[in-house]
Amino acid sequence: xxxxxxxxxxxxxxxxxxxxxxxxxxxxxxxxxxxxxxxxxxxxxxxxxxxxxxxxxxxxxxxxxxxxxxxxx
Numbered sequence: 001x002x003x004x005x006x007x008x009x010x011x012x013x014x015x016x017x018x019x020x021x022x023x024x025x026x027x028x029x030x031x032x033x034x035x036x037x038x039x040x041x042x043x044x045x046x047x048x049x050x051x052x053x054x055x056x057x058x059x060x061x062x063x064x065x066x067x068x069x070x071x072x073x
Contacts (some may be wrong), residue, residue, distance in 0.1 A: 001013070001014045005022065005023050005024040005028050006022060007023060007028035007029075009026075011025045014061050038060075
């Protein structure tokens with residue numbers, strides 16, 4: 001099966017041998033990652049009151065402390 005690369009629209013074979021699927025190359029994969037990191041791409045959804053309040057460092061550390069050791073591997 002062939003799909004179009006989400007970044008450059010080049011036709012790409014969807015197979016286990018294509019380690020960058022659905023992208024055509026590492027370059028296109030990194031461009032897409034950068035767009036997500038810069039919040040140019042987002043998943044639509046309604047915002048809740050919690051989303052407006054950023055977590056402070058103590059809350060983040062508490063959440064990480066509650067994770068099993070296998071979470072960090």
